[in-house]
Amino acid sequence: MAEQRQAVSRPLSPHLQIYRFTITMAMSIIHRATGMGLYAGTALVAWWLIALAAGPEAYATFQMVAGSWIGQLVLFGFTWALLHHLFGGLRYLLWDAIIATSPRSADIISWGATIAALVLTVAVWFAALSMRGVL
Amino acid sequence: MAGSGNDMRTPLARVLHLGSAKSGTQDHIRQRLTAVAIAPLSIFFLVLLVALTGADYETARAWLGNPLVGILALCLVVAAIVHMRIGMQIVIEDYVIAPGAKHLSIIANTFFSYGVGLACLYAVLKLAFGS
Numbered sequence: 001m002a003e004q005r006q007a008v009s010r011p012l013s014p015h016l017q018i019y020r021f022t023i024t025m026a027m028s029i030i031h032r033a034t035g036m037g038l039y040a041g042t043a044l045v046a047w048w049l050i051a052l053a054a055g056p057e058a059y060a061t062f063q064m065v066a067g068s069w070i071g072q073l074v075l076f077g078f079t080w081a082l083l084h085h086l087f088g089g090l091r092y093l094l095w096d097a098i099i100a101t102s103p104r105s106a107d108i109i110s111w112g113a114t115i116a117a118l119v120l121t122v123a124v125w126f127a128a129l130s131m132r133g134v135l
Numbered sequence: 136m137a138g139s140g141n142d143m144r145t146p147l148a149r150v151l152h153l154g155s156a157k158s159g160t161q162d163h164i165r166q167r168l169t170a171v172a173i174a175p176l177s178i179f180f181l182v183l184l185v186a187l188t189g190a191d192y193e194t195a196r197a198w199l200g201n202p203l204v205g206i207l208a209l210c211l212v213v214a215a216i217v218h219m220r221i222g223m224q225i226v227i228e229d230y231v232i233a234p235g236a237k238h239l240s241i242i243a244n245t246f247f248s249y250g251v252g253l254a255c256l257y258a259v260l261k262l263a264f265g266s
Contacts, residue, residue: 032226039219042251049208049258052199053265056192079181086177089170096167124181132189 023110031088034081041078080121087113162221169218176211183208199262208259216252220245 019025051062065071091109094100100109129135142149183204187195198204223244231237 035219035222036226039223042215042219042255046251046254046258049199049255049262052192052195053258053261059192059195079184082177082181086174090174093167093170124185128185128188131185 022107023114024106027088027091027110027114031085034085034088037077037081038085041074041081044074044078076121076125079124080117083120083124084114084117087117162224165217166221169214169221172214173211173218176207176214179207180211196262199259202263205259205263209256212252212255212259216248216255220248223248 048062048066051058066075088110091100091106091113094109095106100106126135183198187198190198199208224241227237227240227244231240
């Protein structure tokens with residue numbers, strides 16, 4: 001039975017801007033973004049290891065770039081992305097184990113992961129700059 | 136069997152004799168397995184980075200030449216490239232719709248992941264054994 005197809009304006013599900021902001025929603029987006037950032041960052045890790053294996057000259061070039069203000073900015077971002085993705089990822093492992101799945105618990109561990117990542121990023125950089133004698 | 140109330144397959148799948156390829160959950164499980172491995176290894180990685188901040192060439196080489204550091208680095212690289220390949224493929228499959236672009240992106244993703252991973256492994260092994 002051939003039905004006549006006609007253009008009907010069906011209701012569409014609301015898109016991102018319609019929803020109220022929730023931390024779990026933001027974390028979901030940031031988890032992907034930090035994941036993609038870390039993906040690109042592995043090229044820098046490869047550069048670091050290859051430079052070290054290649055010899056003092058190649059390593060000096062890497063250190064010069066890494067030590068520049070833009071290099072430091074990228075490394076700071078990489079540190080935060082790694083820690084945020086790490087703590088955000090631990091949340092997923094908890095949820096896989098059916099732990100903290102209520103909306104309230106999900107919000108709490110999401111804020112916890114966000115704050116833990118920020119605090120540890122600062123701690124790591126405090127330690128690193130102390131090592132270098134800057135602080 | 137066929138026609139029983141427990142058969143979840145569609146009539147088309149039944150006719151074509153197509154069932155599950157039995158590997159549908161492989162990436163899902165592997166993503167979580169590598170995540171469990173990476174969690175402690177990334178702490179090792181951050182400690183290594185802090186320890187080597189501002190270190191000269193000889194010191195950095197000595198650290199990476201240490202067997203324990205080398206083995207942990209190998210573990211991290213292997214777990215990380217598997218994890219990141221799956222993660223990026225999921226993102227590609229979500230957002231890249233056109234079949235050609237999708238498959239090319241997935242191929243590029245695989246090449247990048249294994250390329251970077253093998254480069255890291257080569258460097259770590261050279262630091263461990265090479266002169």
